[in-house]
Amino acid sequence: MLVGLLLTIAAYWSGLSGAFLFDDYPNIVNNQALHLKDLDVPGLSRAALSSPSSELKRPLASLSFAFNHLATGLDPFWMKATNLIIHLLNGLLVYGLAKRLLRLADGGDTPRLGGVAAAIASGWLLLPINLSAVLYVVQRMEGLANLFVLFGLWLYVKSRQRMQSRGTGVWLCIASLAIPTALGVLAKESAVMLPLYAFCVEWLLFGFLTSRADRRDVRILATFALLLAVPLVAGLLWLLPSVLNPENWAARDFTLGTRLLSETRIVTGYIPWTLFPTPSSLSFYHDQVEVSAGLFSPWTTFASIIFLVALAVIVWTMRKRAPLVSLGLTFFLGGHLLTGTILPLDLVYEHRNYFASFGLLLTIVPFLAVDSARSFARFRWMLLGLLLAGWFSLTTFTAYAWGDPLRLARDLATRNPNSPRAQYELGFTYVVYSHYLPSSPFVSLAYEQLELAASLPRSPILAEQALIMMSARMGSPQNEEWWNNLIIKMARRKASADDISALAALATCQANGDCDYQGRTLVPAFLAGLAHANPEPRLMATYAEYAWNVLRDPDLALRMAREAARASPTEPAYQVTLVRILTALGNKEEAERALGGLRALNHGxxxxxxxxxxTRVLAEPAH
Incomplete structure (x- = not known):
């Protein structure tokens, strides 16, 4: 196990020197609430509730970023090093958990169990598919949530063993599920799966039996009724109205039905990505993935459904003869129930396999790490050694790419030439390296790369935004086609988060006087986005800021600010904008009402x- 930990540090070390990436910026770099200078309750409260990634705000993860900033500033090295420490701790928990599960499945303790558990944990630590949960800073959320999941599951198994041997410990069983789940959800919602994983262990290894193993343990059945069945039903009742509302899928390239079909292919594909990864499969960005339009469109959809059904049959038929195989497969399949079914999330992310990959290793490593008396033992050990060497090599190679922004951008663009996001990120990296100097050799590279990104199917307006801003900041001519494509894309589909961020960047650059758009305005783009049913409140708020700061149209700014605040009354930023505009226009009565609504949102x-x-501005006499 110590060797596995040292190899993991060696594999990841070169990647710690890399930069922030993608969602790191809105969540950490540009999130001023996280940039603590002192430890005080209001500052900690602001930091805890500042995450834009979730309605639940993930306060525990946000506070960890804030403490990182307090200690070392915005140095990504220490942010990534903290992630690596969390990953190593998770590896130790995987080792302890695997050892207990192996002992339960084998019916006793043997000298080989520690070695097999160490092989499972070391392999899991080195899996290339888990790299983004370490070097992608914001995905500390995933690692931290699973720290509680793995600890809770280890403690549950330990407590159940105590119950079956001594007849006591039911309250520790309950606490091992309830408390880690509650704490884990404060880091990321995926921690809610802990009771389900424990249920799988109970079903396959403990059998819900009492210490005498002659009858069902009512206390355990009641525990899962309370901590799994009731929350499951309540969660579905809460989620279904929004999930079944077509408007909530309007900004996506898929519907509920086509998402479910697509996820059969994606979840199936995660298996070779985990066990037999290649650089082209693990490309971080997967926005080019084809959506399944039907059972046979593409044909791999139906084949994947058959494959997943076959896995479920294996789980059932092997539950008594090889319970560890069934348990590993249920961990893998259960690990994707939250993110791979009905929620309108992006289709693919590698870090979603952080726990699920443990299930796959729990299935195959004990088969490969057999004792020398078994048939083909040497061949199986050689295969396991080759897998471990391959995982270590690819993780080391990928981490090296992550150690430099330009190296990473080129590597990801090469791995996935059809990804609009990967191609845009390379173009944007060229822009950053050009420092907006027309003489820089990176300028021509940026133009070429961004034009490529803009031309790819289903690409957002990020590439057009970068082309326009780069030319505007350098005083170069702006291609009319960029502007036309930007408007066409906004009109074609409901604005995505990337589209709104791109418009906000264009608006801010113009408002600050850094960008001259040669007589053009962003009004047609905003109107195209707002023409869709139920436009995003953030788009309305961005238009309000643009109307106030650039168009100098207070009536339009006020109307948009009111609509944004009405559409999302629990978002403080929209209320703040509304109060400021109302105060500036002398409408103090309505401003006071809006400020009252803001006070109601002032938690902690x-x-x-x-x-x-x-309040101070409102108290000033009107001019």
Missing amino acids: GQLDDEIEKL
């Missing part, structure tokens, strides 16, 4: 500074 004093500023 997180908005104290903002409310104090707005």
Whole structure:
């Protein structure tokens, strides 16, 4: 196990020197609430509730970023090093959990169990598919959530063994599920799967039996009724109205039905990505993945459904003869129930396999790490050694690419030439390296790369935004086609988060006087986006800021700010914008009402500074 930990550090070390990436910027770099200078309750509250990634705000993960910043500033090395420490701790928990599960499945303790458990944990630590949960800083959320999941599952198994041997410990069983789940959800919602994983262990290894093993343990049945069945039903009742609302899928390239069909192919594909990964399969960005339009479109959809059904049959038929095989497969399949079914999330992310990959190793490693008396033992050990060497090599190679922004951008663009996001990120990296100097050799590379990214199917307006801004900042001519494509894309589909971020960047650049758009405005693009049913509140708020700061149209700004605040009354930023505009226009009565709504959102004093500023401005006499 120590060798596995040292190999993991060696594999990841070169990647710690890399930069921030993608969602790191809105969640960490540009999130001023995380940039703590002192430890005080309002500041901690603001930091805890500042994540834009989830309605639940993931406060535990956000606070960990804030403490990182307090200690070492925005140095990505220490952010990534913290992630690596969490990953190593998770590896130790995988080792402890695997050892207990192996002992239960084998019916006793043997000298080989520690070695097999170490092989499972070391392999899991080195899996290339888990790299983004370490070097992609924001995905500390996944690693931290699973720290509680793995600890809770280990403690549950330990407590159940105690119950079956001594007849006591039911309260520890309950606590091992309830408390880690509650804490894990504060890092990321995937921690809610802990009771399900424990249920799988109970079904396949403990059998819900009492210490005398002659009858069902009512206490355990009641525990899962309370901590699994009730939350499951309540969660479905809460989610289904929004999931079944077609408007909530309008910004996506898929519907509920086509997502479910697509995920059969994606979940099936995760298996070779985990066990037999290649650089082209693990490309970080997977926005080019084809959506399944029907059972045979593409044909691999139906084949994947048959394959997943076959896995379920294996789980059932092997549950008594090889319970560890069934358990590993249920861990893998269960690990994708939250993100691979009905929620309108992006289709593919490698870090979603962080726990699920443990299930696959639990299935295959004990078969390969057999004792020398078994048939083909040497061949199986050689195969396991080759797998471990391959995982270590690819993780080391990939981590090296992550150690430099330009190297990473080129590597990801090469791995996935059909990904609009990967091609855009390479073009944008060229822009950053050009420093907006027309003489820089990176300028021509940026133009070529961004034009390629803009031309790819289903690409957002990020590439057009980068082309326009780069030319505007350098005082170069702006291609009319860029502007036309931007408007066409906004009109073609409901604005995505990337589209809104691109418009916000264009608007801010113009408002700050850094970009001259040669007489053009962003109004047609905003109108195209707002023409869709139920436009995003953030798009309306962005248009309000643009109308106020650039168009100098207070009526339009006020109307958009009101609509944004009405569409999302629990988002403080929209209320703040509305209060500011109302105050500037002298409408103090409505501003006071909006400020009252803002005070109702001031949980833990997180908005104290903002409310104090707005109150002070409101108290000033009208000019």
